[in-house]
Amino acid sequence: xxxxxxxxxxxxxxxxxxxxxxxxxxxxxxxxxxxxxxxxxxxxxxxxxxxxxxxxxxxxxxxxxxxxxxxxxxxxxxxxxxxxxxxxxxxxxxxxxxxxxxxxxxxxxxxxxxxxxxxxxxxxxxxxxxxxxxxxxxxxxxxxxxxxxxxxxxxxxxxxxxxxxxxxxxxxxxxxxxxxxxxxxxxxxxxxxxxxxxxxxxxxxxxxxxxxxxxxxxxxxxxxxxxxxxxxxxxxxxxxxxxxxxxxxxxxxxxxxxxxxxxxxxxxxxxxxxxxxxxxxxxxxxxxxxxxxxxxxxxxxxxxxxxxxxxxxxxxxxxxxxxxxxxxxxxx
Ligand code: UT7
Numbered sequence: 001x002x003x004x005x006x007x008x009x010x011x012x013x014x015x016x017x018x019x020x021x022x023x024x025x026x027x028x029x030x031x032x033x034x035x036x037x038x039x040x041x042x043x044x045x046x047x048x049x050x051x052x053x054x055x056x057x058x059x060x061x062x063x064x065x066x067x068x069x070x071x072x073x074x075x076x077x078x079x080x081x082x083x084x085x086x087x088x089x090x091x092x093x094x095x096x097x098x099x100x101x102x103x104x105x106x107x108x109x110x111x112x113x114x115x116x117x118x119x120x121x122x123x124x125x126x127x128x129x130x131x132x133x134x135x136x137x138x139x140x141x142x143x144x145x146x147x148x149x150x151x152x153x154x155x156x157x158x159x160x161x162x163x164x165x166x167x168x169x170x171x172x173x174x175x176x177x178x179x180x181x182x183x184x185x186x187x188x189x190x191x192x193x194x195x196x197x198x199x200x201x202x203x204x205x206x207x208x209x210x211x212x213x214x215x216x217x218x219x220x221x222x223x224x225x226x227x228x229x230x231x232x233x234x235x236x237x238x239x240x241x242x243x244x245x246x247x248x249x250x251x252x253x254x255x256x257x258x259x260x261x262x263x264x265x266x267x268x269x270x271x272x273x274x275x276x277x278x279x280x281x282x283x284x285x286x287x288x289x290x291x292x293x294x295x296x297x298x299x300x301x302x303x304x305x306x307x308x309x310x311x312x313x314x315x316x317x318x319x320x321x322x323x324x325x326x327x328x329x330x331x332x
Contacts, residue, residue: 006127006170007178007328012066013166013297014058015046015284022159029155036159041260045162045285047147054088056097058165059143062293063098066167069332072137074102080109081126082141083118083289085196085316086148087111098141107139115194116256116315118142118289120184120323123311126170127179133172141167144288149196151216160258161217162285166293173328177306181243182323183235190227190318193220228262228314233269235322236312240270243324247271251307251327252299256314257281257291266312288315301331 021044022033036042048058059082067074082095095109112122119142126138143165152158198214199205209215232255240246253272255263260281267277278295287294292311296303303309307327314320 001133002174004131004133004172004174005176005178006130007173008168008296008325009171009328010066010070010169011166011293011296011300012062012064012069013164013294014061014065015164015294016048016058018047018049019044020047020162025159028152029158031155031159039261040160041281042159042285043282046164048145048163049147054148055084055086055143055145055165056088056094056101058145058163059094059098059141059167060101062143062165062167063102063139063141066139066169067102070169072169074104075106077104077107077137077139078135079107079126079129079138080104080141081112081122081138082109082143083112083114083122084143085113085115085118085288086145094143095141104139114186114315114319115317116258116286116288116291117184117313117317117319117321118315119292120311120313120321121319123170123179124182124184124323130170130172136172138170139167140170141165142289142291142293144290146286146288149217151213154216156221157217157219160286162287164284164287164290164294166290166297168293168296177326177328180324180326181239182321183239184321185231185235187318190316193223194218194316194318225259225262227318228258228320229265231318231320232256232262232266232312232314232322235320236266236310237269239310239322239324245308245310245324249308250310251276252303252309253277254292254295254309254311256312257284257295258286258314303327303331305330
């Protein structure tokens, strides 16, 4: 039997309508547009501010668009993997809610959480499932409603994050395309530096956890920044080197959108001009698991069959990595 490769055959996305600008944020906390643009690179972010709507709402919109764009019958989908840190509920999974709402009843669905790195981990898993020959169509979602986890009195974290979702369809091909290689790593020593301290089984919700504002993103920014720059750059360089890739034959770097200075450092390490780096942090901020598929969604029309893409990511855990993919289709 010919070897099966996993290719992305379509991208769907969704960002909420409400735009939270730096001007509005600077009326909420002691900050300025100038500080945020220089230190982070976010101009505005989208916020899902309608009561009662969670991550599955955005994921559903993204997947519905994906199924329409790829003309996919929901009944032909074999599996749905959702990467998120802001699930609708502890259980059931957000993936199962999306599956149910969109009638993908011949599939099984599950969450894959690795914070901001979740979508890349999920893609690598989906690629292995496709390569096994047992799965023909897998929907891989990256979605986060970070506004549900951000403390809008904390100026160190609130400018960074935003809400959004995107999803890709992963299918088999025998052509020499698709998921080629990955290097994924985790270091559990990252726990104290990037964590939501309460709401889980260690510290279930209580008056104490509420009073001490423990249900929000806690981040020690400088430490996270250093680890992110080093690990994303090293992982990207390693994937490039072992696949014979360099600034001349890499078409796009697709980096996690956490800070424009981190993105620029990764590009510099590979001597890649910024025109070949996908950047949408200025519009959406850090949507955690959403950033990589949202970048594909934004840049889809500029992608061509055979393009060499290197993804790279970093998130809580710490989790990080890079992956090499040959893009599977021309603009439609
Ligand atoms: O997606 C998961 C991975 N996350 C990341 O990759 C995030 C990594 N970290 C970062 O992106 C950056 O560390 C931050 C954007 C979080 C912070 O930027 P920084 O350049 O590391 O700033 P800092 O924390 O070192 O603070 C510098 C100064 C401080 O003032 P002093 O102590 O020097 O007087 C802060 O109090 O900037 C101050 N500051 C602010 N000033 C205006 C911190 N936040 C703000 C703010 N507006 N929003």
